[in-house]
Amino acid sequence: MCTLSGNNPPTRTEVDLYGPIGLRAMLRHSLRWSDSHLAFKYRVHEIVPQDMSEEAVEKYLKDLPEQHDELEQPAPLIRYDESAHSFYVYVTPQKTNSVVQRREI
Numbered sequence: 001m002c003t004l005s006g007n008n009p010p011t012r013t014e015v016d017l018y019g020p021i022g023l024r025a026m027l028r029h030s031l032r033w034s035d036s037h038l039a040f041k042y043r044v045h046e047i048v049p050q051d052m053s054e055e056a057v058e059k060y061l062k063d064l065p066e067q068h069d070e071l072e073q074p075a076p077l078i079r080y081d082e083s084a085h086s087f088y089v090y091v092t093p094q095k096t097n098s099v100v101q102r103r104e105i
Contacts, residue, residue, distance in 0.1 A: 001027070005038040014041045014073070018089070021046040021060060021077070031068040043075035047087060050080045 004015070017023065024044040030036070048057055057077070078087050 001031075001038060001042070002034070002036050005036075005040060008039045012040055014043070016043050016045060016075075018045045018078075019047065021048050021052065021057070025060075025064055028065045028068050028072075032065070037069070038071055041071045041073050043073045045075045045078055045089070047078045048080070 001015070001017075017027070023046050027044060031038075078089060080087055
């Protein structure tokens, strides 16, 4: 993110990051420990595994380190939707869902 920020074109004002639950904590720690400062706002979208209990999710959220700076914007957790057999990744401005289908490997 620091390299991206250092080469930031003026048109990039926000970045969306997607990854497993724990990504937000790792980024907060990394940015704090490296005393890094970014040139854009960012949102961290964390994907909650299907088998992760609600208690474990609540503990993770309770134990999150403090936000590093005001550039981090809120983003909801991405949870598995049993009825659709999908993770809803985002909703477009037209209110239609884009989904990632789960496939067996």
